[in-house]
Amino acid sequence: MNIFSKEYAKSLDQQDELAHFREEFYLKEGRIYLDGNSLGLLSKRAERAVLDLLHSWKDYGIDGWTQGKHPWFYLSELLGEKMITLTGATAEEMIVTGSTTSNLHQLVASFYQPKGQRTKILADELTFPTDIYALKSQLRLRGYDPAEHLVLVESEDGRMLKEEAIIAEMTEEVALIILPGVLYRSGQVLDMEQLTKAAHERGIWIGFDLCHSIGSIPHELSNWEVDFAFWCNYKHLNGGPGSTAALYVNKRHFGQAPGLAGWFGSKKDTQFDMTLELDHAEHAGAYQMGTPHILSTAPLLGALELFNEAGIDRIRKKSLQLTNYMMELIEHELVEFDFTIANPRNDQQRGGHLFLEHVEAARICKALKEHGIIPDFRAPNGIRLAPVALYNTFEDVWNTVHILKTIMETEQYKQYKNERDVVA
Numbered sequence: 001m002n003i004f005s006k007e008y009a010k011s012l013d014q015q016d017e018l019a020h021f022r023e024e025f026y027l028k029e030g031r032i033y034l035d036g037n038s039l040g041l042l043s044k045r046a047e048r049a050v051l052d053l054l055h056s057w058k059d060y061g062i063d064g065w066t067q068g069k070h071p072w073f074y075l076s077e078l079l080g081e082k083m084i085t086l087t088g089a090t091a092e093e094m095i096v097t098g099s100t101t102s103n104l105h106q107l108v109a110s111f112y113q114p115k116g117q118r119t120k121i122l123a124d125e126l127t128f129p130t131d132i133y134a135l136k137s138q139l140r141l142r143g144y145d146p147a148e149h150l151v152l153v154e155s156e157d158g159r160m161l162k163e164e165a166i167i168a169e170m171t172e173e174v175a176l177i178i179l180p181g182v183l184y185r186s187g188q189v190l191d192m193e194q195l196t197k198a199a200h201e202r203g204i205w206i207g208f209d210l211c212h213s214i215g216s217i218p219h220e221l222s223n224w225e226v227d228f229a230f231w232c233n234y235k236h237l238n239g240g241p242g243s244t245a246a247l248y249v250n251k252r253h254f255g256q257a258p259g260l261a262g263w264f265g266s267k268k269d270t271q272f273d274m275t276l277e278l279d280h281a282e283h284a285g286a287y288q289m290g291t292p293h294i295l296s297t298a299p300l301l302g303a304l305e306l307f308n309e310a311g312i313d314r315i316r317k318k319s320l321q322l323t324n325y326m327m328e329l330i331e332h333e334l335v336e337f338d339f340t341i342a343n344p345r346n347d348q349q350r351g352g353h354l355f356l357e358h359v360e361a362a363r364i365c366k367a368l369k370e371h372g373i374i375p376d377f378r379a380p381n382g383i384r385l386a387p388v389a390l391y392n393t394f395e396d397v398w399n400t401v402h403i404l405k406t407i408m409e410t411e412q413y414k415q416y417k418n419e420r421d422v423v424a
């Protein structure tokens with residue numbers, strides 16, 4: 001069979017052992033959704049979980065905290081348990097709480113402990129902006145000037161980072177390191193194990209932002225001895241817009257007081273003693289602050305079931321097949337149209353999405369949307385395409401590349417302005 005034919009795409013779908021998960025999601029007829037790395041789709045199970053939770057409120061009122069199928073008081077901890085296979089951490093090392101940004105603030109407030117000449121925070125210039133804003137403000141709160149105390153590892157090509165370059169910046173002045181697991185633009189996977197080892201050899205604590213890696217690649221946070229990590233649950237994990245985020249703290253740090261304290265960081269059995277001395281939990285739960293956002297947490301009960309059934313190794317395998325297939329088709333069909341594949345080619349470094357660069361990227365994305373294909377534009381010239389293992393098909397990939405080819409051949413994109421919308 002000709003590997004560039006549509007029949008070949010269909011034959012890959014027939015061999016796909018995860019194909020049946022597609023029926024678990026709400027997909028729109030005539031639409032190919034490739035933006036699961038920005039906002040994952042709603043699954044029927046996540047919807048069910050939200051409705052069940054609303055009913056527990058209806059039925060139990062205040063007693064919903066301790067009664068019903070999923071008592072709210074223990075929900076944040078319970079969901080940590082359901083993420084074990086995704087993170088390779090223990091249940092006690094994880095808690096579902098806050099947002100990515102607020103969790104980063106919490107973890108920096110807790111783990112940034114400048115001493116002597118070690119006052120700097122090391123991050124990278126390709127990181128998601130909110131992380132940089134949070135780090136700068138944390139430095140200012142401690143009386144340090146970010147211009148001097150925030151060190152950003154530079155990228156040679158503006159797309160990727162070299163682990164050796166990061167390690168070279170792990171000097172005796174660095175107190176803390178914050179890096180992404182997968183870069184949000186190029187989708188590069190950083191070697192978290194190697195970086196953690198290098199940091200620890202130099203006496204530095206290290207934490208990772210897993211927003212683009214959770215649910216997309218496997219992790220072994222405990223084995224790698226990563227100090228802490230944090231992530232959102234609305235991208236690959238399909239927890240819904242603004243769903244409650246999560247964090248991980250390695251067990252050797254248990255017992256340390258949280259930098260930002262609140263009553264939900266208490267031990268469960270003493271929280272309602274209402275004393276004015278915080279008796280903080282001796283696990284990741286200590287890093288919670290106020291009452292959990294139960295309604296924004298509920299979808300995860302359903303969403304995570306799907307991951308545990310499918311298994312992250314099978315998800316990763318299919319994801320690599322999908323992105324690899326898409327790159328092959330792009331190289332075959334779109335050679336003359338000046339696209340640059342700006343994500344890593346090799347499986348080890350490639351995350352869950354592709355990153356194409358093109359000078360007309362903004363309006364090419366608009367043309368794709370007109371054809372029912374949902375990409376993700378990243379200024380100034382990037383198109384992210386995420387064929388997602390749980391709900392995209394090889395035929396989706398084939399159709400996408402062929403529609404993109406038509407758009408380029410007929411120059412349909414020229415009907416649109418080459419600028420981004422408010423939410424790109």
Ligand SMILES: *Cc1c(COP(=O)(O)O)cnc(C)c1O
Pocket residue numbers: 099100101102128130131180184209211212232245
């Ligand atoms: C999506 C994303 C965020 C978003 O932070 P929120 O607090 O959830 O808005 C942060 N960091 C990275 C790397 C992301 O990809």
